Amino acid sequence: MAEKGFGVKELNLIGQSGTPTIESLTSSLDLKADTVGISTDMTVGRDVTITRNLTASGTVSDGGGNIRAITSNSKSAAYDLTSDDVGELINTTAAVTVPQGQFSAGDAVTIFNGTAGDIAINQGSSVTMYLAGSSTTGNRILAQKGVATVLCVGTDTFTILGGGLS
Secondary structure: OOOOOOOOOOOOOOOOOOOOOOOOOOOOOOOOOOOOOOOOOOOOOOOOOOOOOOOOOOOOEEOOEEOOOOOEEEEOOOEEOOHHHOOOEEEEOOOEEEOOOOOOOOOEEEEEEOOOOOEEEEEOOOOEEEEOOOOOEOOEEEEEEEEEEEEEEEOOEEEEEEEEEO
């Protein structure tokens, strides 16, 4: 028997209590319209695949916050970077160490030296940290008000680049 469709001009789900639900008899539900409007918060319990554009008039956030903003994380004592720092700005007045076993290729952390003097950015034990554009490895100095980005390029291998970096 051939499947039969029907036209729906308007669908209102109004319940006295509980949560109104739309269920499909198959594993997918295809809403075909030029625009599908949802005028309230929406929770999606599975993955979302977007095949065209995602347009937002407000803030787009994930578990780390607003994806258009770099989260600033202030430190006033010597600090070892962690995987929680990926994508963040470490605004510091003390030395920073890049430790082993915390990062995957593509992870990046930006460091800002908020002092009137230099700070050290140290490569941890079993870590190789290259000065970008060279084969030079080792600890780096970040000048006052300097900015540096540490980019993981492989297992415990990093490159560091920035302004005020030596």
